[in-house]
Amino acid sequence: MHIRFTKMQGAGNDFVVLDETQGRLGLSPAQYRFLADRHFGVGADQILSVRPAPAEGIDFEYVIHNADGGEVEQCGNGARCFARYVHDKGLTSKTTIRVQTLAGVIAPELAADGRVRVDMGRPELQAERVPFDASGLEPRRQGQAQTWSLALDASGPWITPVSMGNPHAVLLVADVDTAPVATWGPQIEQHPRFPQRVNAGFLQIVSRGEVRLRVYERGAGETLACGTGACAAVVAGIRLGLLDSQVQVHTRGGLLSIAWAGADDDAVFMTGPATFVFDGQIELPEVP
Numbered sequence: 001m002h003i004r005f006t007k008m009q010g011a012g013n014d015f016v017v018l019d020e021t022q023g024r025l026g027l028s029p030a031q032y033r034f035l036a037d038r039h040f041g042v043g044a045d046q047i048l049s050v051r052p053a054p055a056e057g058i059d060f061e062y063v064i065h066n067a068d069g070g071e072v073e074q075c076g077n078g079a080r081c082f083a084r085y086v087h088d089k090g091l092t093s094k095t096t097i098r099v100q101t102l103a104g105v106i107a108p109e110l111a112a113d114g115r116v117r118v119d120m121g122r123p124e125l126q127a128e129r130v131p132f133d134a135s136g137l138e139p140r141r142q143g144q145a146q147t148w149s150l151a152l153d154a155s156g157p158w159i160t161p162v163s164m165g166n167p168h169a170v171l172l173v174a175d176v177d178t179a180p181v182a183t184w185g186p187q188i189e190q191h192p193r194f195p196q197r198v199n200a201g202f203l204q205i206v207s208r209g210e211v212r213l214r215v216y217e218r219g220a221g222e223t224l225a226c227g228t229g230a231c232a233a234v235v236a237g238i239r240l241g242l243l244d245s246q247v248q249v250h251t252r253g254g255l256l257s258i259a260w261a262g263a264d265d266d267a268v269f270m271t272g273p274a275t276f277v278f279d280g281q282i283e284l285p286e287v288p
């Protein structure tokens, strides 16, 4: 099968975007993995599919597959690229679009400066809803947050579980450059207390309005940036009493601005870049 695609990136988190507004391509998990493969395919952290609106009041459906071929609930950097794609490819003239994801409706908005601002919805901090299995564990309270030990070694790590529609475990580190992302990342991602696996965020507090962040993503490994990871890290940092409501998040691939007013019902807002890289076409192998 021969398909057309667009390569995009948001703060270095890179995507293959597929237009399925005129009909589904019906790709298998192995074909998503092929597209994401950096040696044999195009190369991407996630594959984003643009589908027609599933209901009244919604503009598009946004479907996300990780590089491992699994479908996931949410992707923040992808949401910005999705909005830039549907607007610049002429699929809509709206500058604020309502997008259905597996995790609910989000609302990206194209800003005048070229960046995209996304209402990412409200975070979920109830451990069992992330989901995180805390049975038999004693939490440690810090500020308004609870942290839990994953008992990987004597130091913990102590994590704050947060859902942004997809699951995150946020842990504080002194320096992201020396944090054990490559060793702890996969262990946290696969930890049995996270029944749906998890994205692991390593958060360094620089000041009350500035952090550095590295994320080992579920189904993709460490990426240059993770939008939902940035939202989850700022929510955790605010609840831990360490951050104010507007935070600049430095990732390895760029800067994301996150705002959260701090109450359970408040939505998290993320602003950042969304960049077109190239259009292409590729022959997909017929793999199930």
Ligand SMILES: N[C@@H](CCC[C@H](N)C(=O)O)C(=O)O
Binding pocket: 013, 045, 046, 066, 072, 073, 074, 075, 076, 077, 078, 166, 167, 199, 217, 218, 219, 220, 223, 225, 226, 227, 228, 229
């Ligand atoms: N890169 C993303 C998150 C993509 C999904 C994630 N790996 C998961 O499995 O939940 C972002 O920018 O949010």
